[in-house]
Amino acid sequence: MGGKMLAPRRATLVAALSAVLALGVPGSVTAAGADSGAGGSAGSHSADVYVTPSGDDHAQGTARHPVRSLQRARDLARVRSAGHDGDLTVHLASGTYRTTEPLVLDARDSGRGGHRIIWQGTGSTVISGGKKVQGWKPVHGRPGLYSAPAPQGLTDTRQLYVDGVRAQRTRGEVPVGLTATASGYTTTVDTIAHWRHPSDAEFVYSSGEELWNVERNGLGQWTEPRCRIAAAKGTTLTMAQPCWDNSNKRVEFPDIPGRTVSMVGPGHLTNDAKASYIENAYELLDQPGEWYLDRTAHTVYYLPRKGEDIRHADVEAAAAEKLVDGRGTAAAPVHDVAFRGVQFSYATWLTPSKPEGFSEIQAGYTITGANGWATQGLCGFVKGGTCPFASWTPMPGNVSFTYGTRIEFSDDDFTHLGAAGLQLGTGTSDSRVRGNTFTDISGNGLEIGGVDGSTPADHVEVTDNHLYALPREFHGSVGILNGYTQHNTIAHNQLDHLGYSAISMGWGGWPDKVGSPATPNASHDNAVSDNLIFDYMQMFDDGGGIYTQGLTGTSLADGEKVTGNVIHDQWGLGKSVYTDNGCTYETVEGNVLYGASYANVASRHTDYRDQLGNNDPTLVKDNWWEEGTADGDNKGLVTTGNHIMAAPSDAPAAIVAAAGIEPAYRDVLSRTAGAVSVPEAPSRVGTSTAGADALYAIFNPVFADGGSPVLSYTAHALRPDGTEAARQTVSAADYKRLAYIRIGGLPAGGGPFTVTVTAANAHGSSAPSLASAPLVPTAVTVLPDAPTGPKLRTEATAATLAWTPPKNMGDAKLTGYRLTVSDGRTIEVTGRDAMVGQPSGKGMFRVIGGLKPGTGYTVTVASVTAAGVGPAATVTATTSAG
Incomplete structure (x- = not known):
């Protein structure tokens, strides 16, 4: 089997889906009946197709003689549906369906006459893009390290899983000093040039607020760009192109110092383009849970975690980049297709490993192509700028549809994935995503529509899904990304334990930074309602529980509605509901909002569509919140009827009870992915002096807890030689309350000290975080001024x-x-x-x-x-x- 599968569904959920799915569910059909007529089982349609991992693609696809591959099942369904009057079900028996190529669906694979083709799993059905890694042996001279031959056909991957638990690609501090050049860096010593394969290594530029001895290295507080080394010779590092230029040469306005024409973040990697850390080198393989693929030697290396027996583990290398690819067109959409009870797992995304890299803008969108920095998405602001403004390149989905009509995903699980989980792109309409889980995904959980001016997605309903513990790799990604769309509903979902924003709506509002109106777009009549969002923005800043920018409609009547949501416990710097640049005609009504950094609703932006000096029309009404802004009409920004809440219990019970997963679907909250494991390591550790013999340590908490809640954090103060000088442990609850750990008892006059942090749950302790910058504790005597x-x-x-x-x-x-x-x-x-x-x-x-x-x-x-x-x-x- 392809790793640990999610816990089986309860019959109550299946019954609920049958009762209330808007698209309807056909009668129950089992995969185990006797053949009947043309090959159906008793009580089933004769046209149905049966598939099992042990089947035979030369068989008839009946219950007694099932086929093996998804592609063969598709071809049979394509033929049989042509003459069939009714829903046709492709029955996917329990087990793992391994694929190196995606299941490609087009208009020929659509339901006929208002009926559907339903790909029906059992709850233990896995569509996997993984390859098993077997034959593990100890590495001579490296105690604890194991190696195995890479599976046949695996040329590269960014993800490895051990018994369903994501392993960490090797990473560590940059071992040399760096000075940026036009093409890369000069280094203080030639260490990297002597590595096995320097061109495998990838620099990661982790952003964040500059505080407590934490440096900002990226392209904005919400980004984490990545660029690979192209060559290392002596003390010269040449970085891969076009990633390097796209991240360092972004066009700036000649008369506005520091303001890029993209208007999103700086024009180049900050802090002199120094990398925060480095990944994917054999020489960094030093922590349990880390792995490395030597592509030249065709060998996988892994350093097992405590208690793991790698020789008998199910080890999966993500190989395929697509699992399902729905390729409709405007003239011939793919339509009336459903996937139910299926787990989608073990797919990767290799573009960031190539010279293209990952030159992030926001929410997984990147600048791509040679000279992309000079023209891509810069419509109207530079000569040759491509249109519309802000039409950058989205992260792909491991499961995706374009021009799909009446597409349904229900009772499915998107987990162990390397790009976005599910992408319902350009031209998607009348489609449903309901009762699914999204977790352990490298990037965005769910993407809807696009921002390139093509046919908008419309009438997409996203309800009763659980999105959590993501993103795992591209940390500026979000739970749900909704672009330019119409009549979409995002309701009754639970989003928790997220590195950045939970739900991101709209696009293209940045021109208001230079006094220009937001990008015209087709969006209107979208609703975000009754969602439960908490423990979000656990890693990055400048986002929100619900983040919106750009035009949302043509009036308050058809503009975006944000209603009935309960949003609490934000970590990063941001807002509960963030109405960002150009956000026009949004209504924020009847929400319960608390535990944000400095605002519950950020709402005042000048409306540059005319010269009247008004604000973007926005209605903030009847919310329960903490910020307490008074009622008023601030040039079109109307605030009325909101209530101060001193405690969560002050909020109306009806709003709280209605938010999140509806009762019939709450089984999704109990479905878990993989084995329970230790938590991911904390991130972004910074320090401050707490006196002559003490340091304060601050860090971002763990949002991927390994399936068991984090119980405590331990800060370790390390001497220059790497030995531990002191440590301090606090409970996770105390760290959440204080947001710092005091490490006392340090030797006077010692240091400088670096600090690493580990997280512990019931299963054990995480690997240590990357170390803070070094700091010498000093006595403090000068008091702060008054606020x-x-x-x-x-x-x-x-x-x-x-x-x-x-x-x-x-x-x-x-x-x-x-x-x-x-x-x-x-x-x-x-x-x-x-x-x-x-x-x-x-x-x-x-x-x-x-x-x-x-x-x-x-x-x-x-x-x-x-x-x-x-x-x-x-x-x-x-x-x-x-």
């Missing part, structure tokens, strides 16, 4: 205190704030937002509950660092009468 601009936004029994961090933090980094209330309370404010807000100058807010109506209150706020509590700012206000 600025305090405001108290009041209701009857609660108030939101808003303030701006002080510009002068003294000689230490901020770790929190202390609030005092005139009723005698002291409130300690900690958390990720307290620390990321200071260097970026973002505002802070906290709700104070338990107040009395019609009562005056005085509140103070002071900054806290390792030096102590600074002076306070004071504000006074009176609660409403109630």
Whole structure:
């Protein structure tokens, strides 16, 4: 079998799907009946096709004589459906269907006369693009390391799985100093030139907010571009083209310093283009769970995790890049096709390993092609710019359809995948994605439509799906990506444990950064409703639970509706509902929003479609939130009827109960992928002095927990020789509350120290994170200034205190704030937002509950660092009468 399959479905879910799927479900048909007539089983249609991994493609495709391959089953279904009046089912028996080429479907593979062709799995049916890796033996001279011959036909891959658990491609710190050049780098020593295969190695530029000794190396806080080394000779590294130029030569406006014509991020890799870390070299193979494919020697290397017996494990190398490829056209769409009860797994995506690389813009879109940096998507702003503006290259789906009508995916599992999971692209219409899981995917979970001006996707319903623990490789990807579309509904899904934004809607709004209107597009009448989103933006910044940009319609009547969602516990710097550049005609109504960094709804942008100076028309109404913005009409931005919530229990029970997976589909929450394993390592570790003998460590928590919740984190302070000087463990709950670990007892005058962090669950501890930059602890004595601009936004029994961090933090980094209330309370404010807000100058807010109506209150706020509590700012206000 192809690795661990997801837990079998319960019969209740199958029954629910039969009852309520909008497209309908045919009568139950089993794969095990006696032959009847032309080959059907008792109670089945005679035209049905039967498939099993042990079948024979020379057989008739009956229940007693099933075929083996998906392609043969397709061809039989194509012939039989022509003369068949009714739904035709392709019965996929339990087991793994290995494929090196995708199952290609076109108009000939469509249902006839309003009926469907249904590819029906059992819940234990796997369509796999993987190849088994067998014959593992210990590597002489490398204790603990094993090798095996690469499977026949495997020339490259980016993913390896051991018993259904994703292994980490070798990675480590860049072992040399780097100075950027026009074509790559010069290095301080020639170490990399002596590696086995330097041109296999890939530089990763991990972005993020500059704070706590963490460097920003990418193309914006939301990106993680990747470029391969082309050649290493002596101390000269030549980087692969066009990735290098596409990431470093992006066109900038001559009269706006630093502003690119793409208007998305900087024009070149920041921090002098230094890589954050390096992947895919044999010389970096030093941590349990890491692997490397030596393509020249045709050998796979793996360093097993504790408790793994690699000689008897099911090891799968992802080989195929497509599993299912629906190739409709505008003139001949593929239509009336359903996939039910199927697991799609073990597919890869090799473009990032090629000279093209991964020159990211946002949400998995990249700049591609020779000289792509000079023209791609720059319509109207540069000579020869391709149109429409912002039409960059999307990440492909391992399962995809274009020009598909009445396409259905239900009760399926998208897991162990190397690109986007499912792509319903240009021209998709009247289609359904319901009751599926999306997890352990390298990039975006689900992609809908495109942004290239082609036929928009329309009337696509995405409901009752669980998307979690992604992205695993291209960390700027999102859960659901919806481009230029019409009449789409994204409702009753649960999205949790995500590295960046959960749902991304629209595109092309960036021109408002230079006073131009957003890109015209066909979008209208899209709805995002009743979703449950939490623990998102766990790795990157500048995103949201629901992120939208660009024109969403022609008026508030047909613009995007964001209603009834419950969104909480964001980690990165961003907003619950983020209405970004050019976001016009959006309604944000009746949501429950809390636990965001510095805003629940970001909504004010100038409307540049005319010269009137108004804001993009937006309605923010009847939400339950923490930011407490007063009612008003700010030049078209209408805020009305919102309520301050001091605790989640303040929110209406009906909104909370309705959000997320509907009862009939909640079985998707219990389906798990692979074996339980240790967590992924934490990321983006930074440090700050906490005194002469201590450091504070900050890092991004784990969002891929191995199927078992993270219980604790341990920070390890390392001497220059790599030995451990001290460690400190805190519970995961305490780290979530504080967002830092204090490591004390360091030797005075020692260091500089680097810090690594491990995460632990019930199964064990993760590999250590990549190390922080080195830092010497120093004594701190200078207190921070007082915060600025305090405001108290009041209701009857609660108030939101808003303030701006002080510009002068003294000689230490901020770790929190202390609030005092005139009723005698002291409130300690900690958390990720307290620390990321200071260097970026973002505002802070906290709700104070338990107040009395019609009562005056005085509140103070002071900054806290390792030096102590600074002076306070004071504000006074009176609660409403109630």
